[in-house]
Ligand code: SF4
């Protein structure tokens with residue numbers, strides 16, 4: 529009996545390892561580079577970025593603020609200071625052009641963890657029988673805003689794994705370890721893409737910036753598709769691919785596409801490319 533090929537294997541054979549992993553390598557470079565820039569301050573006294581992914585200042589002058597943090601602050605009845613609002617506008621401007629969920633694939637440190645968990649999940653061929661709706665994350669997002677309004681404080685930041693893990697790395701792990709372990713167990717053993725694809729309200733908030741994004745993945749050579757399903761197997765949001773392969777537009781228009789480029793990497797027929805919205 530012939531052994532089933534793993535997703536991406538055919539692409540490696542046809543295009544070579546480097547071309548079958550280009551976007552993955554670039555993403556790792558981006559994720560580790562950004563984390564490294566945050567770490568250089570406390571570890572080496574070189575403050576390229578000060579703060580956390582919730583609110584920071586880059587290169588001593590550029591404020592960057594997570595829009596969800598500002599939304600909670602406003603819901604809680606606190607108007608942030610001008611620099612924080614400017615930081616939010618900078619972030620909004622960038623992500624409405626490149627796609628909100630690029631944050632998830634190219635910046636968020638949790639993605640490193642969930643990618644390892646997904647790899648393990650696939651290796652162990654764990655299907656899992658938990659059936660969660662992918663819209664649950666939007667309900668959680670709504671609850672976070674409501675709880676800020678009711679309590680008058682940014683209560684989510686006490687539990688936000690993105691900043692907890694980052695703070696943990698910067699200032700010693702603490703509670704962040706526990707959250708990281710829970711997310712890893714969820715994704716590896718209970719539900720594939722459980723955190724990023726179903727629960728994370730931070731990703732849900734960034735996805736709302738993806739409706740108008742100019743940068744898109746396009747199935748530019750979709751007539752070449754052999755239905756091998758490798759792109760579906762590696763995509764963290766596989767439901768976004770089919771319309772571009774079989775529908776009226778060959779552009780992936782879903783606000784949930786992470787622009788991670790993994791489908792471009794693993795397609796042996798080189799169907800996908802990064803493109804601008806038509
Ligand atoms: S469609 Fe491609 S770029 Fe978009 S999330 Fe899936 S693998 Fe990543």
Ligand code: SF4
Pocket residue numbers: 752753754755756757758759760773794795796797798799
């Ligand atoms: S686009 Fe078609 S050929 Fe390419 S990875 Fe997806 S299913 Fe396979």
